[in-house]
Amino acid sequence: MADDTTDTKSSNQMWGGRFASGPDAIMEEINASIGFDKKLFAQDIRGSIAHATMLAHQGIISTDDKDKIVHGLNTILSEIESGNFEFSRQLEDIHMNVEARLATLIGPAAGRLHTARSRNDQVALDFRLWVKEELQKTEQMLTGLIAAFLDRAEEHAESVMPGFTHLQTAQPVTFGHHCMAYVEMFGRDRSRVRHAIEHLDESPIGAAALAGTGYPIDRHMTAKALGFREPTRNSIDTVSDRDFAIEFLSIAAIAGMHLSRLAEEIVIWSTPQFGFVRLSDAFSTGSSIMPQKKNPDAAELVRAKTGRINGSLVALLTIMKGLPLAYSKDMQEDKEQVFDAAESLELAIAAMTGMVRDMTVNTARMKAAAGSGYSTATDLADWLVREAGLPFRDAHHVTGRAVALAESKGCDLAELSLSDLQAIHPDITDKVYGVLTVEASVASRKSFGGTAPSEVRRQIAFWRARN
Numbered sequence: 001m002a003d004d005t006t007d008t009k010s011s012n013q014m015w016g017g018r019f020a021s022g023p024d025a026i027m028e029e030i031n032a033s034i035g036f037d038k039k040l041f042a043q044d045i046r047g048s049i050a051h052a053t054m055l056a057h058q059g060i061i062s063t064d065d066k067d068k069i070v071h072g073l074n075t076i077l078s079e080i081e082s083g084n085f086e087f088s089r090q091l092e093d094i095h096m097n098v099e100a101r102l103a104t105l106i107g108p109a110a111g112r113l114h115t116a117r118s119r120n121d122q123v124a125l126d127f128r129l130w131v132k133e134e135l136q137k138t139e140q141m142l143t144g145l146i147a148a149f150l151d152r153a154e155e156h157a158e159s160v161m162p163g164f165t166h167l168q169t170a171q172p173v174t175f176g177h178h179c180m181a182y183v184e185m186f187g188r189d190r191s192r193v194r195h196a197i198e199h200l201d202e203s204p205i206g207a208a209a210l211a212g213t214g215y216p217i218d219r220h221m222t223a224k225a226l227g228f229r230e231p232t233r234n235s236i237d238t239v240s241d242r243d244f245a246i247e248f249l250s251i252a253a254i255a256g257m258h259l260s261r262l263a264e265e266i267v268i269w270s271t272p273q274f275g276f277v278r279l280s281d282a283f284s285t286g287s288s289i290m291p292q293k294k295n296p297d298a299a300e301l302v303r304a305k306t307g308r309i310n311g312s313l314v315a316l317l318t319i320m321k322g323l324p325l326a327y328s329k330d331m332q333e334d335k336e337q338v339f340d341a342a343e344s345l346e347l348a349i350a351a352m353t354g355m356v357r358d359m360t361v362n363t364a365r366m367k368a369a370a371g372s373g374y375s376t377a378t379d380l381a382d383w384l385v386r387e388a389g390l391p392f393r394d395a396h397h398v399t400g401r402a403v404a405l406a407e408s409k410g411c412d413l414a415e416l417s418l419s420d421l422q423a424i425h426p427d428i429t430d431k432v433y434g435v436l437t438v439e440a441s442v443a444s445r446k447s448f449g450g451t452a453p454s455e456v457r458r459q460i461a462f463w464r465a466r467n
Contacts, residue, residue: 161366207238256306
């Protein structure tokens with residue numbers, strides 16, 4: 001009996017007198033989150049130090065108790081960071097593990113730490129702090145990826161390549177222009193990150209379980225101490241929602257989609273059939289049976305990581321969609337999704353930044369491909385409008401006949417004779433050959449945001465100034 005009483009007391013030391021017996025083993029297994037939420041230890045301790053400091057400042061606890069609590073928490077932080085802290089599944093989560101160890105270290109003063117707060121606002125605080133720090137890290141990583149693209153764009157502002165629609169050769173562009181497309185995409189991703197930081201920059205601590213607290217706390221003091229702009233303004237909402245985590249996952253999914261599209265292009269470009277780029281050995285692997293193979297595994301894994309991130313977003317949306325206000329235990333399932341997605345996104349951005357900086361660009365192969373598929377046909381149609389005065393629809397029809405003739409002769413548009421072209425339309429002159437090369441096509445597209453090298457360099461300068 002004594003042993004049973006001891007076990008029960010140990011299992012329920014944080015719950016007080018409400019429960020007469022310990023949890024069933026299955027309940028303990030499904031209820032415990034320490035296996036993953038221990039990742040929040042630094043945020044939990046930081047939040048507790050700020051809370052204790054505020055309680056003492058407001059005269060809710062003594063300065064002596066506050067000093068003991070802060071010293072004990074810093075001791076626990078050192079123990080965890082050095083690997084000398086023993087986490088217990090019986091204590092369920094990071095909050096109870098820290099609090100139990102604090103009681104061992106400083107005695108009864110530890111019990112005063114939880115004054116004027118609940119695990120509901122405590123976990124909301126820890127998770128918000130973690131997501132905010134992760135978003136700040138993501139912002140820095142995206143800035144590095146953008147910088148890598150700016151360097152490659154500057155290097156290849158004049159390197160001609162085929163532009164595609166439907167993965168069919170459409171019009172000539174420059175590789176620099178293509179790189180700048182990804183600068184724009186990842187720039188928007190970074191803007192979303194910055195907006196998300198602004199949205200979540202409110203401190204949850206002090207909302208307590210759901211209704212606030214009767215203690216004379218100073219939530220603005222804790223918000224400032226923890227680096228938040230201000231406290232949250234509704235205690236129910238504070239503990240009810242995880243939209244900040246969902247927003248992080250949404251941003252991660254969009255950025256992952258951009259990374260995956262880039263990965264797909266690298267996979268295609270690195271095939272012998274394209275040969276546009278060559279990945280270094282650092283981002284490739286070989287085949288176990290085919291010695292000639294050099295596989296773009298890093299790009300393929302970036303592509304796959306996006307699927308995991310998407311899954312995490314759908315999972316958390318599904319978890320949250322049916323919950324009444326305020327807190328429900330379902331919300332314990334939020335963290336694993338975010339932790340996994342954050343790790344996947346970090347790896348994907350790091351790998352892609354390395355590939356972009358490291359890959360060798362085959363400009364000769366790109367230029368040769370740029371002229372295939374009659375990619376300057378639109379330039380011929382534009383010339384007919386500009387020089388011969390044809391309506392564009394008529395010019396489109398004339399150009400289509402020229403393409404059909406070139407195809408039947410097995411040559412490019414620039415290789416058709418003037419007599420061939422004049423047989424299609426008599427107003428065509430030899431000046432047309434000035435627009436039928438890929439270099440001339442690219443150079444002519446000087447509209448704002450176009451592919452002309454001068455315009456590409458203008459956009460590079462714009463982004464360098466803001467990056």
